[in-house]
Amino acid sequence: MVIYSPHAESVSQQQPGIGTAIAFKQRHIGPSADEVQEMLKMLGLSTLDALIDQTVPQAIRQNLALNLGAERSEHAALAELKEIASKNQVFRSFIGMGYHDCITPPVIQRNILENPGWYTAYTPYQPEIAQGRLEALLNFQTTIIDLTGLEIANASLLDEATAAAEAMSMSYGLCKSKAKAFFVSSTCHPQTIDVVQTRARPLGIDVIVSDHQTFVFDQPVFGVLLQYPATDGTIYDYRNFIEQAHAAGALVTVAADPLSLCLLTPPGEFGADIAIGSTQRFGIPLGYGGPHAAYFATKEEYKRQVPGRIVGVSKDIHGKPALRLALQTREQHIRRDKATSNICTAQVLLAVMASMYAVYHGPAGLKSIAQNIHALTVTLAAGLKQLGYSIGSEVFFDTIKVELGTRRLEDILEAAQADRINLRTIDANTVGISLDETTTLQDLQDLFEIFADGDELPFTAEELANPKSKIQNLKSFARTSSYLTHPVFNRYHSETELLRYLHRLQAKDLSLTTSMIPLGSCTMKLNATAEMMPVSWPEFSKIHPFAPRSQTRGYQILFEQLESALAEITGFAGISLQPNAGSQGEYSGLLVIRKYHESRGESHRNVCLIPQSAHGTNPASAVMAGMKVVAIACDRQGNVDLADLKAKAEKHGHELAALMVTYPSTHGVFEEQIEEICTVVHACGGQVYMDGANMNAQVGLCRPGDFGADVCHLNLHKTFCIPHGGGGPGMGPIGVASHLVPYLPSHSVVQMDDTNPKSIGAVAAAPWGSASILPISWMYIAMMGAVGLTEATKVAILNANYIARRLEPYYPSLYKGKTGFVAHECIIDLRSLKKTAQIEVDDIAKRLMDYGFHAPTVSWPVAGTMMVEPTESESKQELDRFCEAMIAIRQEIAEIESGQVDSENNLLKNAPHTAESLIASEWHHPYSREQAAYPAPWTREHKFWPAIGRIDNAYGDRNLICSCLPIEAYTQDLK
Template sequence: MNTNAFALRHIGPRENDQKLMLQTVNADSIEQLISETVPAPIRLKKELQLDEAMTEYEYSNHINTLSKLNKTYKTYIGLGYHPTILPAVIQRNVLENPGWYTAYTPYQAEIAQGRLEALLNFQTMITDLTGMELANASLLDESTAAAEAMSLLFSVRARDQKKAGICKFFVSDAILPQTLSLLQTRATPIGIELVIGTEATFDFSSDFFGAILQYPGKDGQITDIKTFIEKANANNIKVAVAADILSLVKLEAPGKFGADVVVGTTQRFGIPMGYGGPHAAYFATKEAYKRDIPGRIIGVTKDANGNRALRMALQTREQHIKRDKATSNICTAQVLLAVMAGMYAVYHGPKGLTFIANKVHNAASTLADALTKMGIEQVNTAFFDTIQLKANASVVKTIAEQREVNFYYPNDTTVTVSLNETTSVKDLNEIISIFAEAETKPAVTIDGFTDANNIQNSIQRQTSFLTLDVFNTHHSETELMRYVKGLERKDLALNHSMIALGSCTMKLNAASEMLPLSNPNWGSIHPFVPIDQAEGYQQMLKALEDQLTEITGFAGTSLQPNSGAQGEYAGLMVIRAYHESREDHHRNICLIPSSAHGTNPASAVMAGMKVVVTKADENGNIDIDDLREKAELHKDNLAALMVTYPSTHGVYESGIKNITQIIHDNGGQVYMDGANMNAQVGLTNPGNIGADVCHLNLHKTFAIPHGGGGPGVGPICVAKQLVPFLPSNPVIKTGGDQAITAISAAPFGSALVCLISYGYIKMLATEGLKKSTEIAILNANYIKHRLQGAYETLYSGEQGRAAHEMIIDCRPFKENGIEVVDIAKRLMDYGFHAPTVSFPVAGTMMIEPTESESKAEMDRFCDAMISIRKEIDAASKDDDNNPLKNAPHTLAMLTSDEWLLPYSREKAAYPLDYVIDNKFWPSVRRVDDAYGDRNLFCTCAPIEAYVEAN
């Protein structure tokens, strides 16, 4: 046994287990199984060309050496990114804790109450600081949140007869440059006209449906948003405000002035800059817009016993339900980062945040006074943390970089300096000495921060915030550590048992891949530093791009999209740009199979395309005759086909090359959804099947953890003809020579977590990646065979094989009064998270074990499913008092003096012997989703408030 091989640690089944599993699936070898599963015409003709595999020890040394190429200068660039202090108790107990980072999206609320509470804290923090009525559980970054705000206001406008047909949207010229670029990207396809100008000269005419302001502005100036919003409201113009979350401790909440939406980033709340991400954006709005708000909302409801419980609310408004009628394709959040930011607020509380905000403001004021005394002009009349100085930018830049200091230089005569919570008196004296040398003036020396107020009286904070107990209790490390642990115990994550979610690929997130995230040489780099200061990042990111390009069989890659949905959108926008470059502006028809994920049609509409749905045949495959008919019908206007491969039904469709050829013959491009890439790596690839662009879920196939619902990364890989159109960034150039505007705020998206995928590929390399795919297929087929007789597999390949996942049909159990959701809840009593429920077919479960799960764990899961089938057989439509309908069973139920159920406590809690050794207790009984949607509470008010309201 080669203990140096990372593949040995990543892949679950041992060699002896693999032999037994092959016997179970009636295959003599892995190669036979693969040949019966993956159609021969699409198999790769040669091995991937990747570097030799590193051991974990070698990779650790390599990544640490690479990190030292990054220059960790003192950075005062600002523009939405700031150095922070991550409390060690949060770093150790959340960021570095697999109990938090390996959990899945909280669709199964009963085993996610801890994460849901942490997100409710986050939402409460946001509504308090913004003064809004409702906040979601985070978005991807500030710029995409601003674009979502514009889309929401545009959607609201459509319901206002007075604004019918109005398409102009005002953008303050103080907006962050990356946000402006993203607004431009998102506006054009859906017919919004951006008008950029100064707030002071805006005429508030009826030609505008909305506006967005930056608070404070990109240069640090705080404008009178109160007056602007009042005038806008008087003229029926909706206003969004992009606000610095820490500044809102000292600035009055925009909601108090009548803002309709407030967005921003919570990066300042202890999250490392990480060369651009991941960071949790926030989105807050009025309750009147609750059906339009993008992303997830955590709400309060009750469980089967009437006790308070949490769950994701109002899911019927999301893209997976609304599809092409959705106003957003967002299906994720930045949960792990939102949890960390929320815990930062819990740990510091309102007094601690006030201390930090005052320190930052006093530092900026102290610096401004000192430089003014030296004769250097400071332009801002009101500011929070950023001052704008008149100076020779090139001279200052030369001296500053010699001193290992970064400022921002918007033009030749201006330097802006953004201070932060790490700034010390020593730092201020260093900054002063830089300007003194640049201006050849004697330096002023300061001995401490002076109390100051450079914020106009009319917008100073008067409203209290974070008054609830949770923000005023856990201020010692002991208390916070125990609070975090208490929440963690309520959540089932991969550190407890297999999470066999189809299409979600919940594989091992190896410790050796995760450790570099805590290294400050990676965490402390601002995304807009000069390229030569980020040499470690540049080498790593370029290598990852090359790795992904090779794996997909394409010609180029962009890492900028910071979620799968963003990757979909980016891919379609690149296709759009390609057609327009050929004067094919009319090509706007997007063919989408009926089985596609809801983000597909939502993304197509956002990209300005019209969705035409193609049929599936009786085997669940794309109906090629119907596809050909529709492609030929729309050949003059065909833009693209969106296809998932293997199919959403877990099958390698043998006709895929025929399908892609039909699209090309009719002038379209093929977008391949990368959700099922874990069934391709090393065996086939999108380029080989004839696709033109695909997005990759790095949080699936390439081992970035799901983090309880985020972070995700969704880069796109493209064929040669699409490379010129890969997305750029307005501050740091990226992309092709005909690049589309930005897809996300940072030049390289969520660069910090790209380290994980880089390490995953480095340590597995060609042989390990291929082996992982093969074992993923073996594991799925093993479960398929073990469940035969108990559950029918809905779809199989031409030789009866599953791909890396399979769908079991639970619809026949309705005869016994059992729904698929009952099986999902009962699995909790057996210690398992349910597989994907009712997607892509209602009443089914889609199971994907991944390559990381051992035979023993899969056997436990199969034993549980077979035991549940026996419980289903014993159930009756006429009597719902059974273990499935009552599931999950809580510890409180089992220890109650009263037990009136017709089966034993042991049957309820310990249905199989293995459960005794590793029991997970759901903390609430089955939640009432409908009650929660009818009675929407999305902040952590005292329980009495919910009782009184109802």
């Protein structure tokens, strides 16, 4: 399976050795050839292959090189991808259905979307060095709270359909009756209905899709879902229906367009318990479906049931206001199978963009945009009526349903296509037209001419336009409450001011532009500029996800080639690109397994075996897929306890659905017995699901499909270079063996290739998930080629072993393979330091900030440890710098152990040290300010300053605030 290139041969002739260019793999892989030899020497090895032979079990090694074609230079790959992109046709889209063209302010595009200071940061689990993103997310939450009229909002979800499914699950969990039915109005977007139905099936929930205007609550219903405005544009008065729903004991979710809420009464004011939707039209490109930031808002009484992340206000050690992720006890890594959701991510980069769109335009600007769209829609409706067409509803915001009468649908669509315009086909006699921020009077003129059927227009769009029509048909629904009154939304309306605000926030965040981020299992590697550039190309960014397939040939080629490459890398027969997060990939893969068992008459198989060391999303995903979790023990080496696995597989053999296993293991070791593990599960009739979080240690060396896995999700934001975006976006495609291909996700709106009636249905709102970021992975694979990808894997393993060996005298590695080596990550054991010096793992994490580093993964998968993954992109110089910081911190700890330094008032317990604390007139510490601020030589050359001191997390959870504080709070300490 090859990524085909019409220029593959000629491109290969341009590679280094013949010309003067340096191959991309040498740009991507950090250590030079000499540095590789230096590191190997420390490990007592002579070649990189010798290390791999010592690390990766021979039984699972692949014998043939990956069949991926020749590597391309950056220039050649960009040229080839541009040629592919040119096969997409960018039409003017009036399709709507929750997706609208919009204007991304250039200051936001250049300084957020295309800025590595924002897109290479990690999830803000270390909040002292993530205050910029956290403030932007707090702005996002405030925007949503204000627009929806509800009390609490999270920091975004994956897409609107997923948010609706999460609302259903939350309502189900809160229901006090035994109701198993969820009502969905037939006026909701079809893709939303599709995803909700997929989510409901494994949970045994009956989804009733019907007309809310005629529905009678004559059976127990735990929740309802309504669209506002409806998918055809109609604005309904839901008050009576909501009263009936509440009387029946149901919670009410309203899927609302946030831009419309600048003019319409917000859901919280007419009785909604939950509001969900997409913020895509707040400056986020269409991108053929994503990534986009969904929102989720609800009442404060449900705060502990809200899925995803919530940013909350707390205070630091100095009493200053400080932000961090609140209520973490709801999350999967803590509650596991009892978590509120398996979603462990947010669409942070997109939520930041949406929040800054609101900041830039402010309440008046947003209202003006909404009024202009509505006025144009009123003009459109008036003109079409003059042309003899009927309009479905007289009450609308930006979308109208046009009844064609005697005019043939085919004629309308043909005329529209000739003018490069896309309309929505509702049925054989009806089309939908949705207007947006980019719509002009000329667009209306073009639409009128399409519907005039060749006749001369009796008017022009300009003549029909009426500025007084801004809220002409919305009087009974008009919003009267204020919104976005906080100063942050009323100050930064000039580009100068917004630019400075963005850079002030960026300066508070540590990203890959500052230093390595050595997070185990998170694979923070280079996101090359050449990989990122195509995301902004209009041929990718301005395509509606439901545009006709004939207009998206470029995307289809991209998908075909990427699926082919991923199948070759993993050894699987089929790939689905639809899951738009790793957690969603897990869920999708388990649904595929469940559907497979059902098709064989074995629907009773519902037990999922999961090692105790697994990612918390694993058990949470299993529960979402309707499975029962049975934990498998790990032995002292961190491997799956084979005896325990055999015993439990035999005990639950009749009900065994699957085993979820991470490989290399969560403990950073290639388990020798992985084939036997798979055989045990298969012998009992189960399927093997492999968590692909650690795929960066396998590419080119071994393939999950070859050694026993039936399903595997791939974190494209880890192994395949899509950036983490500060906590999202991500992508989690799944690969499956041939017998599972018929069950891969489908879509109700867009006919996908080889759609099978056995499909599990849709798991995401868009057919190919977050399609616009897939060019990143395509570019990475194309530029690296088979040799480069394999070399990257080898160097990732080398770098991890180098760090483990350098730190061994100071921090022993907790787990190793039988030859004494680790895989691509290592766990360093810090647990003894609590006894010898009262030092916790968090103290080391915070002290690392003073050295300019983000901490490795803390206390997971083993409490009191750090899991370090350097990736292949870091040079030996950077690895050494990190090791020297860790060694220096160990010496600081030694001074505590010897009694030279107080066990409470020391460099670690007081870390991180802010600039403000260092210039304070009083200094009550037994160490110097210089020791605190400049602990290593490089900190004098470039110092990253934590914006705040150590945060008081407990205070924030006791006093939950998840919207912007009043300005005066920043001028005084919190009590």
